[in-house]
Amino acid sequence: MTAATTLTRGGRSTLARARVGKLIRHAIGVAVFLLVWELASRTGLVEWLPPASTCLARVIGLAFDPEYLADLGSTLLAAVIGLPLAILLAVPVGLLLGTVPVVEEMTRAIVEFLRPIPSVALIPLALFLFQPDINAKVALIVYAASWPILINTLYGVRDVDPLAAETLRSFSFGSAAVVWRVSLPSAAPFIFTGIRLAASITLILAISVEYVVGGAGGIGAFLIQASTALDDSAMVDVIAVLVWSGAIGLIVNTLLLRAERRLFKWRDA
Amino acid sequence: MIKTLVKRLWLVPVALVAWELITRAVDDPFMPRPTVIVARMYEMWFSGPLILTDEAVDNFAPSIIRLVGSWGVAVALGIALGVAIGRTAWLSDYIDPLVEFARAVPPPVMFPVFLVLFTMGTQVQVATIVFGIIWPILLNSIDGARNVDRLQIETATVFGVPASLRLVRIILPAASPKIFAGLRLSVSLALILMIVSELKGATDGIGYLLASASDRSDMPALWGGVVVLGVLGYVLNTLFLMVERRMLTWHRGARRTA
Numbered sequence: 001m002t003a004a005t006t007l008t009r010g011g012r013s014t015l016a017r018a019r020v021g022k023l024i025r026h027a028i029g030v031a032v033f034l035l036v037w038e039l040a041s042r043t044g045l046v047e048w049l050p051p052a053s054t055c056l057a058r059v060i061g062l063a064f065d066p067e068y069l070a071d072l073g074s075t076l077l078a079a080v081i082g083l084p085l086a087i088l089l090a091v092p093v094g095l096l097l098g099t100v101p102v103v104e105e106m107t108r109a110i111v112e113f114l115r116p117i118p119s120v121a122l123i124p125l126a127l128f129l130f131q132p133d134i135n136a137k138v139a140l141i142v143y144a145a146s147w148p149i150l151i152n153t154l155y156g157v158r159d160v161d162p163l164a165a166e167t168l169r170s171f172s173f174g175s176a177a178v179v180w181r182v183s184l185p186s187a188a189p190f191i192f193t194g195i196r197l198a199a200s201i202t203l204i205l206a207i208s209v210e211y212v213v214g215g216a217g218g219i220g221a222f223l224i225q226a227s228t229a230l231d232d233s234a235m236v237d238v239i240a241v242l243v244w245s246g247a248i249g250l251i252v253n254t255l256l257l258r259a260e261r262r263l264f265k266w267r268d269a
Numbered sequence: 270m271i272k273t274l275v276k277r278l279w280l281v282p283v284a285l286v287a288w289e290l291i292t293r294a295v296d297d298p299f300m301p302r303p304t305v306i307v308a309r310m311y312e313m314w315f316s317g318p319l320i321l322t323d324e325a326v327d328n329f330a331p332s333i334i335r336l337v338g339s340w341g342v343a344v345a346l347g348i349a350l351g352v353a354i355g356r357t358a359w360l361s362d363y364i365d366p367l368v369e370f371a372r373a374v375p376p377p378v379m380f381p382v383f384l385v386l387f388t389m390g391t392q393v394q395v396a397t398i399v400f401g402i403i404w405p406i407l408l409n410s411i412d413g414a415r416n417v418d419r420l421q422i423e424t425a426t427v428f429g430v431p432a433s434l435r436l437v438r439i440i441l442p443a444a445s446p447k448i449f450a451g452l453r454l455s456v457s458l459a460l461i462l463m464i465v466s467e468l469k470g471a472t473d474g475i476g477y478l479l480a481s482a483s484d485r486s487d488m489p490a491l492w493g494g495v496v497v498l499g500v501l502g503y504v505l506n507t508l509f510l511m512v513e514r515r516m517l518t519w520h521r522g523a524r525r526t527a
Contacts, residue, residue: 022362029363048386109278116502118457120464121476121495124483128299128491203375208465211377212480220377224469227381234385242378249373 050236058240071222078134079202082141086198090146091191094153099179119144120208137209144205145198152194156187189264196256200249219245301489309489332474335391336463339398347403348448351410352440372408376401376458377465394466401462402455409451413444446520449513456509460502
């Protein structure tokens with residue numbers, strides 16, 4: 001930011017021009033892609049592919065489709081409940097494991113055994129253990145989203161400047177104060193990266209659970225339902241939802257990335 | 270050696286015993302005892318003539334073949350395309366938003382696309398895995414190939430090193446740390462997609478075993494399936510880390526001296 005403000009007027013406008021040029025090339029890329037898609041479909045070159053215009057019309061149509069909106073709400077709700085719970089669970093555990101090496105060494109084997117279990121393998125089990133289905137969905141999201149947050153917190157705490165911690169200790173601050181004033185702030189950027197990774201995992205898990213449950217609503221159920229249609233509408237619906245979910249993923253990731261840069265600007269300096 | 274092992278692993282048997290005792294005390298049909306799970310696993314899968322039973326061979330093998338095969342296809346495609354795109358400087362601005370978007374799509378969403386396209390079975394599963402995991406590989410390959418030190422390439426060009434040799438000796442090694450970061454992500458993602466694609470409408474595979482155990486409310490078999498998948502995940506991850514360490518030793522060495 002400081003570099004940009006110290007630039008001369010001419011320098012700034014070159015920068016702006018380069019940015020506009022880049023945006024234009026982005027737009028051209030997307031336009032060419034859509035055009036090729038449209039042509040490939042209209043000319044019958046790719047028979048199964050519905051035209052881009054039809055799919056995009058359906059993308060807009062979905063925004064006014066109450067059934068789809070209810071399903072979308074159900075998926076996002078599980079993610080919005082699950083992610084904060086995962087943060088509340090994983091950050092304290094990560095801080096504990098990171099600051100008390102004995103505990104970390106003791107539990108390392110257990111962690112190393114649990115971590116590689118693919119979370120989707122637990123879906124059928126969670127459906128038995130947690131009822132109704134929304135609970136199973138949230139439980140699995142919490143489980144899966146906790147890992148990247150836990151691991152990143154652990155790395156973040158290990159990365160803490162020992163001098164800062166020792167300084168505080170020598171001024172006879174207690175270990176709780178050291179964790180609160182040194183470990184947590186200096187691990188915060190790592191933790192945030194973990195949360196960003198976890199956010200994309202929540203969607204993967206929610207949609208996977210919805211596939212398996214089927215009747216319980218959510219984007220996953222909507223997709224399975226749509227894919228069983230026998231006419232051409234199946235592919236149009238599926239692609240439209242794919243565009244939606246990609247857009248949601250992109251927006252969430254961009255927002256979190258922006259927040260990360262803004263919150264931890266002090267770190268780069 | 271033994272002392273450190275004991276020090277590291279003593280909590281594992283303690284946890285297993287605690288699990289056994291707790292499940293005995295709770296006596297919940299959904300939480301079978303670990304001994305029951307192990308007995309059921311042995312009886313179902315590991316009591317055959319050559320250790321594995323027919324059921325195990327018929328379901329584990331297709332899963333692993335599909336997983337490894339699809340991963341191989343995605344790796345080959347992802348690295349080839351990624352390096353090509355990364356080395357074509359003018360292309361990046363046009364293609365970036367599309368690749369970024371494709372990566373943001375939650376991979377399981379690909380599954381119904383192929384459900385519509387193909388009849389159920391291996392085709393759907395392979396396509397789901399390949400298209401679900403190719404994006405991290407592609408993006409990292411683009412990134413790695415794009416940021417190769419220009420001086421090295423120009424030096425090689427000046428000395429008349431042919432393009433194919435420049436690719437193998439300079440570009441690929443320089444991009445490999447990035448590429449491996451993408452590959453690591455893709456391994457666990459491939460396992461996830463293998464299971465998701467087998468849970469729904471498959472006729473064989475480990476995911477299918479899970480689904481059918483769940484239909485029969487056979488809890489020990491269900492837990493057993495989770496254990497098998499956990500072991501599979503552990504083995505894949507360990508193998509990958511071994512290969513990565515071997516392939517990237519020079520990188521870490523170079524970084525250390527630098």
